Amino acid sequence: MSSRDVVLARVRRALADVPRGEGPEDPPVPRDYLRAHGSRTDEERVALLAENLEEYRAVVHHCAEDDVHMLITRLVSGSQTVLVPPGLDPWWMAAADPTRIHDRAASTTRGLDAVGSVVTGCAVAIAETGTIVLDGSPDQGRRRISLIPDHHVCVVRVPDQVVDSVPQALERLDPTRPLTWISGPSATSDIELDRVEGVHGPRKLEVVLLSE
């Protein structure tokens, strides 16, 4: 008998008390919890996102389409090299010095470690928790590019990409894609259960709320 058979047989013996007629969908799960905690206008939802992002030490910028290239250029001005995913809106980087911008797909980890900033879009943002989610789409790139550089600039199109809650975010996301949920910069509570920002992930997270 393989270990697979051993474990499954043990499970079945352990469940001898479960009536034969009971199917895997039983017993039903009460889903009377809320789909969102409160009803909000678009402005209120975006404001809550900003508030919760800031509470966990992300830096939030508000910006209109016409000015986004100037803002992003200013945000990455401290970095010698800037990484962008292949499908990033070219307008966003239109004012930046092109010699500093790279989007090589095959960058090594060491190479990425030398990069100062990365600019990405996102898949969805959650107002109630101050979370942005990346799903590896062409404007977000591979997971490693938003992980190794120490400075991440993430552009959220508001209000379209902003949802209220975790349940609403999961409805929009595709589980077959690799997903990264980000709520503020890297942090730890491992020393006396006190939160300290800045461990392995980007220590500086800047979120641009781009009005359409």
Next chain:
Amino acid sequence: MSGTYLGMPAFPAAAASSTQDARLRANLRYATHTIRDKRAKAVAELDDWARLRAAGAAVKDRTLRHLDHYLEQLEESVAAAGGQVHWAADAAEANAIVARLVRETGEREVVKVKSMATQETGLNRALAEAGITAYETDLAELIVQLGDDLPSHILVPAIHRNRGEIRDIFRERMGRWGRPAPEGLSDAPGELAEAARLHLREKFLDAKVGISGANFMVAETGTLVVVESEGNGRMCLTLPETLISVVGIEKVVPTWQDLEIFLQLLPRSSTAERMNPYTSMWTGTTDGDGPRTFHLVLLDNGRTDTLADTVGRQALRCIRCSACLNVCPVYERAGGHAYGSAYPGPIGAILTPQLRGTASELDASLPYASSLCGACYEVCPVAIDIPEVLVHLRERVVQGGKVTRRGVKTVLKPAKGHAAERAAMRAAGFAFDHPGVLRAGQRLAGRTRRLHPRRLPGPGHAWSDTRDLPPVPAESFRDWWRRTRGEERGK
């Protein structure tokens, strides 16, 4: 501490020494009280917390009742997404599978995300015996590993260490494992975190094999979920070429939608955050992004034995948030090491004796490591009635009974050390069944009350060493009632 739980003394002996450690108690008190208050606030933000909690418990119960179905569905989904699924009946088999998979890559070093399952199986030691070095990358696990220590908390394994101790460990030990601590390192938490960042950076960038656990596995999609804070999880899950995840079979949930419950319950209950900084979700492998090879090792190691107990099975709902540790008066005073397993605190007191059985003195003592105050049940985000299971397990230790061990049904003998308690309980049962005997005994006790010692003689002395004996009233309630019919004050 020497990096193993084997041969540890029973809970009372271990706790007797740890409760004398003033620094440990101060560290624990500070940390648990800090998180306790924050958690209460984070939970209070959600009006529907009680409904989320009920739904979380219901999803887990439903999954457990049909675990074979969901495991087979999970296996199929993971395989369809490009992953390879392995099954391990016990710890030794899981460790052997992982060691073989690492050897097949030709690598001798692995980076690890904090994982309760691999703590439980003692994977690092097994890998070391196979000539493979495992680097722990969670900050607290790093502190534990560098200090040749044992974890003492589910969420914060180094909770028993304060900042000064952590600085000393980093200064003395980091150099032996890689990049030494920076010169002049202080005990400021920010500086300590920076030292860990620098120390581990080179490990991440060069790692070819990553080892993780998972908080959740979704049967319908084959998606695995790791919830973390520091980014070490993201590093280990995305940079290596090969990823091996060792996950307990009870971590499966049926649907993608079910995550909406647990991703609200877990962070608020665990770190008291609306959302933890990073959550990674992956489904098999993705071309050009992340590991090219993904192995999932499904671990039993006593879980099916726990499942066989219809009262104790609820312990398998646990999502490892550690809220029960943070509110437990016994944990706060005894510390995590006294529990002698990877799972300390109230959840450990019901999980360990079920996963390992109660054959050892330590494991038989764990159901007693509680005052049954019920605070653990109150805070549990999946409503595990820990006091109920504790009482159930105590009964089993004292009276013996039917249990399942390694998949085989056996009858457990009553534990030896509990003979006196059993005799006392039998005597009490007789007295309560015979009111005349009880009445006579109470009268005798009332009339001789001046002669009663402050401590019990004979085998009872151990019990009364740490307790005050209740004074016996001059007249029993029964006699008082018989005499007055309650009219004395009732008029």
